Amino acid sequence: MAGEKNKEKLILDSAVALFTTKGFQSTRMEDVAKRAGISKGLTYFYYKNKEDLFMALTKKAFDQFKEEFREVLRSKGKNGLEMITDLVGKIVFFSKEHPVYYQAILHFLDVLKKYNEPAQRMEIDPLILDSIHFHKLLEIHHEPVKLGIQMVSIGIKDGSIRPELQPEITFYTIWSMIIGFEKMSGPVGYEGKEAKISAEAWLPGFIKLMQDMLRGTIQASRPAIVQTSLF
Amino acid sequence: MAGEKNKEKLILDSAVALFTTKGFQSTRMEDVAKRAGISKGLTYFYYKNKEDLFMALTKKAFDQFKEEFREVLRSKGKNGLEMITDLVGKIVFFSKEHPVYYQAILHFLDVLKKYNEPAQRMEIDPLILDSIHFHKLLEIHHEPVKLGIQMVSIGIKDGSIRPELQPEITFYTIWSMIIGFEKMSGPVGYEGKEAKISAEAWLPGFIKLMQDMLRGTIQASRPAIVQTSLF
Amino acid sequence: MAGEKNKEKLILDSAVALFTTKGFQSTRMEDVAKRAGISKGLTYFYYKNKEDLFMALTKKAFDQFKEEFREVLRSKGKNGLEMITDLVGKIVFFSKEHPVYYQAILHFLDVLKKYNEPAQRMEIDPLILDSIHFHKLLEIHHEPVKLGIQMVSIGIKDGSIRPELQPEITFYTIWSMIIGFEKMSGPVGYEGKEAKISAEAWLPGFIKLMQDMLRGTIQASRPAIVQTSLF
Amino acid sequence: MAGEKNKEKLILDSAVALFTTKGFQSTRMEDVAKRAGISKGLTYFYYKNKEDLFMALTKKAFDQFKEEFREVLRSKGKNGLEMITDLVGKIVFFSKEHPVYYQAILHFLDVLKKYNEPAQRMEIDPLILDSIHFHKLLEIHHEPVKLGIQMVSIGIKDGSIRPELQPEITFYTIWSMIIGFEKMSGPVGYEGKEAKISAEAWLPGFIKLMQDMLRGTIQASRPAIVQTSLF
DNA sequence: AATGAATGAGTCTTCATTCAT
DNA sequence: TATGAATGAAGACTCATTCAT
Secondary structure (H helix, E strand, O other): OOOOOOOHHHHHHHHHHHHHHHHHHHHHHHHHHHHOOOOHHHHHHHOHHHHHHHHHHHHHHHHHHHHHHHHHOOOOOOOHHHHHHHHHHHHHHHHHHOOOHHHHHHHHHHHHHHOHHHHHHHHOHHHHOOOOHHHHHHHOOOOHHHHHHHHHHHHHHHOOOOOOHHHHHHHHHHHHHHHHHHHHHHHOOOOOOOOOOOHHHHHHHHHHHHHHHHOHHHHOOOOOOOOOOOO | OOOOOHHHHHHHHHHHHHHHHHHHHOOOHHHHHHHHHHOOHHHHOOOOOHHHHHHHHHHHHHHHHHHHHHHHHHOOOHHHHHHHHHHHHHHHHHHHHHHHHHHHHHHHHHHHHHOOHHHHHOOOOOHHHOOHHHHHHHHHHOOHHHHHHHHHHHHOOOOOOOOOOOOOHHHHHHHHHHHHHHHHHHHHOOOOOOOOOOOHHHHOOOOOOHHHHHOOOOOOEEEEEEOOOOO | OOOOOOHHHHHHHHHHHHHHHHHHHHHHHHHHHHOOOOOOHHHHHHHHHHHHHHHHHHHHHHHHHHHHHHHHOOOOOOOOHHHHHHHHHHHHHHHHHHHHHHHHHHHHHHHHHHOOEEEEHHOOOHHHHHOOOOOHHHHHHHHHHHHHHHHHHHHHHHOOOOOOOOOHHHHHHHHHHHHHHHHHHHHHOOOOOOOOOOHHHHHHHHHHHHHHHHHHHOOOOOOOOOOOOOO | OOOOOOHHHHHHHHHHHHHHHHHHHHHHHHHHHHHHHHOOHHHHHHHOOHHHHHHHHHHHHHHHHHHHHHHHHHHHOOOOOHHHHHHHHHHHHHHHHHHHHHHHHHHHHHHHHHHOOOHHHHOOHHHHHHHHHHHHHHHHHHHHHHHHHHHHHHHHHHHHOOOOOOOOHHHHHHHHHHHHHHHHHHOOOOOOOOOOOOOHHHHHHHHHHHHHHHHHHOOOOOOOOOOOOOO
């Protein structure tokens, strides 16, 4: 039937939903199948095993993630610094909207770290190394980064970012900041005796610091560019 | 006998060693016991269950982590910015020397995020919530951060850090950068066709960017303070 | 194939055999599976857990038990007192032929006692309360009793049982006697210095006493109705 | 110190309390020790193992049980039937006051049944056969019964019980009834759709039936002797 | 493509019991 | 007598994966 989603996608969507609430480990393949409205066996027809399914999900996460970068690049009338600022907002939003995708990306970075260190490569689950989706990821994982670097380059050209900065190093640093920001929203949100700031209060300050870092001069007169539309 | 370590510590050390090579999931309690030279049962005498053992390990990780912060604060003759710079180096080093401790800390941040979000608190493994060590962690996890904030304050006072910065926000942002830096050392190290920089090449640039962010003015004449002794 | 028993029944039969010789506690699920000629996992496919399996067995015990009552009621040409007498013989026989079924029934009565006492309901193993078979048992456990009460009513109508007796109280009392009789066959059979009677010698006297109780008059001329065919 | 109960008794009391609420299986030796205020090891000094402890408890149960019989026999001015009636009330009360003692007695009867059947003797837990208390029980378990038989004999002599009854068979039958009565209070108490009588309503009818059985003639004019003081 | 019964390796955890002190 | 750390056998249960149909 025309209106019927293909099974492969059905399974993936089911996995996303379940991984979101129960996590990868605690989600059973049987439940993935049940939620997708198919049999357990069929799941294994489309995905070799649980890890393969997760790698497929990770691949989709990267595709979606890259799309966020593309959208920023497509936006007209913005300088490089504004693009980067937009991007930060988009990624923070992305991590809230698609927590599983975001976690999958982080997980892939961990695997990649081991993969790039010959001594640790053997510690990676063989099922992951087997997955065709993992190998696709090895090919494409840098694409979002490439787009990000492009934004920094644009910023340097249009003067919104300090000319002496190296685009690669700069963008990697920006992404680092973002990744860490997400991790830190746990302790920051703690309403206990000693917590001073909340996650919401932190974001503008965080973005401003990043902008200062990129601009290199303190421009108190010109307020920091902060998205508020997203939250 | 004087040379005899107490069993509790023996177990913890064994767990650290095994978690390092095999990971938490793949490590069997039986192996932890075996490596510690004791019986399986005794492991459960000292730690309620595997999660409790991991929480104890996490507690130790935080203690050790805090010690790194303390050491930096103790060092005489350094201004705030230098302290922060030292700290970054120390943490990067710490994550390499004690990867399990570092991972345990990151894992705790994830749990904490859920813990602080009432809707997600129930998604946390009950065994974790049961652990006395988890509750100790809730009490002390902010201590390293507090010391870090202190460093920023010192930097502001001694003029090495821009006076208009808010210490809390600033330090959280710094820590974010560091956490992200570690995560990103995976893709960065990728020697594939498109990778431009290596992790080693990134660190100095990363630190310089951070310093620029904190100093707020570009001081081309005065080179960035970069530890090289650590690597 | 026609001759192939379904697995569910195979497991139950295996459990009956093993519980008979080793008891519930000492029987391992793995052995149940092995004896049934299947894998351990399949056992858990059909029965949630060991308690669930035992409840399923108990359900079957009640069904079988009820069948004994039905058979007595179906027998033509017997008055109520003769029916009751038959029933006693059948139950005594049943307890010898299917000791596990009999024990399961007694065990269920113990659980039921707790279940009916709100303060003790929480002392029941949660796995039992979870079992769907337990809830079926709650629905049907009174059915054999109902048939027994019917027999007493028949006896009252046909004059073989004293008219002033209340059927419910009377039948419950009869069943009590039977249950106790089984329990007591232990000490009675003791061939030690002080034991006076054996279980075999007791049964006829036991039945006669019961009949006297029901008839209410001593009819020395008419001998007591005792099954001898069963033993 | 004079006021200090001896440890042996302390342990036994602790066991009684714990077995009452959690049952034998679910009670851990450690908890028995803790509640007794002593160490786990000492428990094993006084009792060889858990089964031995339980057999000691059973022995105490029989002693106490026998005391109930003695009290009835000591009471002056009662005929045999009245004594039996008193006894029933006392036992029913005993089972409520000391549920663990009562269960221990029933459990012993089950073991005894196996013990008396050579083919099943090997199915008995060897630890039970090892227990010195078990062997004491083999010596004394018939004592309460002996006293009960005595009561029936008295009843026959004083004319309150039918002369043609055999004391042994008769008393065993009475005890059977009582044991069964206790078991049946579970289903009887069920307030569901089909339950006709409650446990409280049943007891008087039960006692009357027993009395009718013993007396052998219906004496409508002389009301049944029913204890009410106990409930 | 699709099903779901069947498999069995994998592990945590409990607890009665012992023994050095 | 008394302690409590230490042992280790025992067993329930899960779940990814397979395969006959």
